[in-house]
Amino acid sequence: MAKITLDKIRHSYLEQPESPADWALKQLNVVWSDSGAYALLGPSGCGKTTLLNVISGLLRPSAGRVLFDERDVTDIPSDKRDIAQVFQFPVVYDTMSVYDNLAFPLRNRKVPERQVKQRVHEIARMLDLEDLLHNRAAHLTADGKQKISLGRGLVRSDVNVIMFDEPLTVIDPHLKWQLRSKLKQLHQEVGATMIYVTHDQTEALTFADQVVVMHDGEVVQIGTPVELFEKPSHTFVGHFIGSPGMNLLPCEIENGLPSFFGHRLETVRAVKPPAGASRIEIGIRPEFIRFADQGLPVEVVKVNDVGRYRIVEVAHQAHLIKLVLPEQLPVPERSGWLAFERDKTNVYVDGWIVT
Amino acid sequence: MIDKTTNQRAWFLVLPVVVLVAFNALIPLMTVVNYSVQETFGNNVFFFEGVKWFEQILHSERFHDSLLRQITFTGIILLIEIPLGVAIALAMPKRGPWVSVCLVLMALPLLIPWNVVGAMWNIFALPDIGLLGRMINGMGFDYNFTQRPLAAWFTTILMDVWHWTSLVVLLAYAGLSAIPDAYYQAARIDGASSWSVFRYIQLPKMKRVLTIAVLLRFMDSFMIYTEPFVLTGGGPGNSTTFLSIDLVKIALGQFDLGPAAAMSLIYFLIILVLSWIFYTLMMRNEEQ
Numbered sequence: 001m002a003k004i005t006l007d008k009i010r011h012s013y014l015e016q017p018e019s020p021a022d023w024a025l026k027q028l029n030v031v032w033s034d035s036g037a038y039a040l041l042g043p044s045g046c047g048k049t050t051l052l053n054v055i056s057g058l059l060r061p062s063a064g065r066v067l068f069d070e071r072d073v074t075d076i077p078s079d080k081r082d083i084a085q086v087f088q089f090p091v092v093y094d095t096m097s098v099y100d101n102l103a104f105p106l107r108n109r110k111v112p113e114r115q116v117k118q119r120v121h122e123i124a125r126m127l128d129l130e131d132l133l134h135n136r137a138a139h140l141t142a143d144g145k146q147k148i149s150l151g152r153g154l155v156r157s158d159v160n161v162i163m164f165d166e167p168l169t170v171i172d173p174h175l176k177w178q179l180r181s182k183l184k185q186l187h188q189e190v191g192a193t194m195i196y197v198t199h200d201q202t203e204a205l206t207f208a209d210q211v212v213v214m215h216d217g218e219v220v221q222i223g224t225p226v227e228l229f230e231k232p233s234h235t236f237v238g239h240f241i242g243s244p245g246m247n248l249l250p251c252e253i254e255n256g257l258p259s260f261f262g263h264r265l266e267t268v269r270a271v272k273p274p275a276g277a278s279r280i281e282i283g284i285r286p287e288f289i290r291f292a293d294q295g296l297p298v299e300v301v302k303v304n305d306v307g308r309y310r311i312v313e314v315a316h317q318a319h320l321i322k323l324v325l326p327e328q329l330p331v332p333e334r335s336g337w338l339a340f341e342r343d344k345t346n347v348y349v350d351g352w353i354v355t
Numbered sequence: 356m357i358d359k360t361t362n363q364r365a366w367f368l369v370l371p372v373v374v375l376v377a378f379n380a381l382i383p384l385m386t387v388v389n390y391s392v393q394e395t396f397g398n399n400v401f402f403f404e405g406v407k408w409f410e411q412i413l414h415s416e417r418f419h420d421s422l423l424r425q426i427t428f429t430g431i432i433l434l435i436e437i438p439l440g441v442a443i444a445l446a447m448p449k450r451g452p453w454v455s456v457c458l459v460l461m462a463l464p465l466l467i468p469w470n471v472v473g474a475m476w477n478i479f480a481l482p483d484i485g486l487l488g489r490m491i492n493g494m495g496f497d498y499n500f501t502q503r504p505l506a507a508w509f510t511t512i513l514m515d516v517w518h519w520t521s522l523v524v525l526l527a528y529a530g531l532s533a534i535p536d537a538y539y540q541a542a543r544i545d546g547a548s549s550w551s552v553f554r555y556i557q558l559p560k561m562k563r564v565l566t567i568a569v570l571l572r573f574m575d576s577f578m579i580y581t582e583p584f585v586l587t588g589g590g591p592g593n594s595t596t597f598l599s600i601d602l603v604k605i606a607l608g609q610f611d612l613g614p615a616a617a618m619s620l621i622y623f624l625i626i627l628v629l630s631w632i633f634y635t636l637m638m639r640n641e642e643q
Contacts, residue, residue: 079546108546
């Protein structure tokens with residue numbers, strides 16, 4: 001168990017990176033506290049797996065240091081780092097039995113056979129693999145194999161961190177849900193730090209206490225699911241998390257308040273944009289907009305009934321705004337006015353939130 | 356229920372294939388079967404002899420000797436080529452510009468016609484003018500493959516290893532490159548030694564291609580004819596007379612059609628049975 005610190009980590013797969021686009025990881029300073037449940041969320045190609053491999057030591061970063069507690073492990077190989085990693089596709093040793101697969105990481109470290117037995121049975125019980133222990137691993141289904149991969153990650157009791165790299169990609173939907181709650185439960189039982197990489201926001205939000213959102217080789221926000229939802233620190237987070245994503249409206253600042261096509265909007269605090277800002281936007285989630293008797297005049301474009309709520313698209317000066325309305329709230333026929341919740345209205349300058 | 360129309364005339368559609376197979380396999384094979392039970396003294400006159408030729412071949416010392424030589428030869432080259440091929444495949448670069456260079460170098464021996472290989476090695480190994488022959492003699496060994504059985508065997512085996520190890524390398528390399536990186540990464544994290552990686556990841560993943568490699572090398576080497584024929588002509592004496600060389604001697608040298616046909620069939624059955632045994636042994640764990 002240890003706190004993991006990433007200190008000014010940069011990585012490029014090229015020998016001589018020139019433009020910013022050559023960097024897979026742009027400059028990361030992240031601290032993962034001991035026994036936290038983290039999700040690493042971001043679209044494909046944003047550097048999630050690279051970051052994971054830097055922590056596990058499969059990849060040496062181009063610059064920066066990796067610390068486990070205060071120990072610098074940047075140059076220490078994976079097998080000496082006491083970490084576990086589960087990959088996207090199940091990795092099982094085909095010729096071994098399930099038991100031998102689970103025992104493999106322990107036997108490689110010369111753990112006495114009596115302890116191996118006890119530990120393997122413990123993990124097999126957690127993962128419901130007890131009946132299969134003496135079957136050959138090659139004959140299991142995809143989710144059975146992935147459970148073995150998980151088991152090999154969990155079997156050592158002295159790991160600093162267990163990392164999951166989109167582990168449920170190959171699993172059937174109904175088993176996905178089961179395994180996900182299993183993981184959550186395992187985190188409570190085992191108590192190790194867990195980092196769960198995914199591009200699926202539901203997976204991230206259900207598993208993690210803290211979600212780390214990555215975009216283009218950078219960490220754009222670390223926060224609880226609620227924080228990510230209510231106060232996205234970057235327009236990317238607003239757009240990536242939530243469905244539909246956050247509305248972004250171009251605006252200007254007049255006397256510290258944003259104004260959208262001459263219509264002034266209320267925010268909690270006065271906003272002072274930095275000099276030279278090129279793009280100023282208001283961000284508001286569809287859930288925090290309602291129809292009102294006065295406010296921003298809009299035309300109703302489209303109403304989608306998706307069961308428990310409705311998604312309403314309205315337009316102001318050809319600018320589309322989306323609302324998520326509970327079923328019982330009325331939608332005006334053709335046109336109406338919008339009211340934005342004041343404390344959920346945020347201003348973004350060049351993509352980043354202004355507080 | 357859908358009414359299925361039954362139309363036996365559909366069988367005519369497979370007729371071309373049947374004809375083709377008949378002409379390229381069944382008819383020649385049946386001709387051999389025909390010869391194997393008859394005796395002829397020329398003039399296209401045949402007498403039925405039953406299983407006489409089969410009994411004669413099975414009891415013939417000459418056949419036993421060449422069969423023994425054949426099994427020894429195939430056994431030795433399999434024991435050398437399979438491990439050597441795997442070792443070379445493991446040592447080849449996984450990515451980068453050298454991959455194609457290595458692959459082309461490996462493929463080169465496979466592109467050379469068999470009789471050219473035999474001729475090349477014949478000259479290469481000549482004790483007085485050949486590079487290899489002179490070198491070995493220069494090191495103090497009395498090496499002459501046209502006169503000494505041991506030297507003849509050594510040269511034949513070396514030639515076969517040179518010619519065919521590449522095939523095993525290419526197959527093993529294909530098997531190795533199909534292993535996803537995640538396996539190696541997982542093994543590193545699990546703390547596996549490089550022997551464990553080979554034993555538990557690379558070898559099992561190469562199993563299918565290695566089965567093919569063993570079968571191909573077994574069948575090809577068991578039927579080997581051209582290269583030793585050009586290199587040693589089966590000699591000195593009969594020391595490198597393998598089954599097919601012996602068969603050609605009987606069939607075309609002595610023109611004993613009956614015994615030759617019986618020997619062909621026995622030869623064919625041995626290859627069939629041994630291939631089946633190899634395949635079953637290597638695949639026995641695949642399905643349970």
